[in-house]
Amino acid sequence: MKIAALLAVALTIAGLPLAAQEYKRVPDDSVRVSVPGCARNLVFTAGPRTEDQPARAGIPEGMHFRMNGPKKLMTEIKAHEGSMIEVTGLLKKGQYKPDGVSVGSGVRVTPGPSPSGGSLSSGLGASQVVIDVEGWRQVAGSCPSR
Numbered sequence: 001m002k003i004a005a006l007l008a009v010a011l012t013i014a015g016l017p018l019a020a021q022e023y024k025r026v027p028d029d030s031v032r033v034s035v036p037g038c039a040r041n042l043v044f045t046a047g048p049r050t051e052d053q054p055a056r057a058g059i060p061e062g063m064h065f066r067m068n069g070p071k072k073l074m075t076e077i078k079a080h081e082g083s084m085i086e087v088t089g090l091l092k093k094g095q096y097k098p099d100g101v102s103v104g105s106g107v108r109v110t111p112g113p114s115p116s117g118g119s120l121s122s123g124l125g126a127s128q129v130v131i132d133v134e135g136w137r138q139v140a141g142s143c144p145s146r
Contacts, residue, residue, distance in 0.1 A: 024134075026090065029092055030090045030091060030092055030093060031091055031093055032089070032090055033059065033088070033089065033090075033091055033131075034086055034088040035047075035065075035087060035131075036049075036085070036086040036139050036141075037084070037085070037086075037087070038081075038083075038085070038143035039067065039077050039080070039081055039085060040081055042066055042067050042068075042074065043064055043065070043066060044064070044065045044067050044087055044131065045062060045063070045064050046059050046060065046061055046062060046063045046064075046065070047084060047141070047143075048061045064129070065091075065129050065130065065131040066128055066129070066130050067087070067089075067130075067131055068130055068131065068132050069089070069133035069134070073133060073135075073136070076136070077133070077136055080136075081143075082142070082143050082145075083138060083142065083143065084139050084140065084141035084142055084143055085136050085138055085139060086136065086138075086139045087131065087133050087135070088133070088134050088135045088136065089133040089134050090131070090132045091129065091130075091131055092130075095129055095130070
């Protein structure tokens with residue numbers, strides 16, 4: 001009887017970490033992605049895709065994301081600046097397509113060339129893609145220095 005009770009307690013304790021690692025349900029208008037890359041402040045830059053990774057929803061190398069998440073999680077990521085990490089989070093569907101930003105009901109706003117020949121300012125937010133970070137892990141490699 002003691003062995004059965006001890007076995008039941010051990011199985012219960014062994015199952016606890018698995019429950020803590022489960023993610024919440026993905027909303028219909030979003031997709032969960034895991035992307036390796038580098039973080040600096042609240043900006044995450046996608047790194048090269050490795051052969052062992054599945055397709056990552058068309059996210060090209062060098063794409064920038066503004067990270068959004070719990071303060072504790074953002075502090076942990078900030079402590080690993082300069083190291084290659086992999087973030088897992090939710091992206092709104094259609095938000096990261098190279099042909100502009102969705103503004104609803106099938107309408108997309110795309111940047112075009114400036115009449116004066118200048119470039120689009122990065123402060124306009126036209127290509128600001130937000131990832132709601134759910135977790136991260138350190139991966140092999142290092143980030144390029146600036």
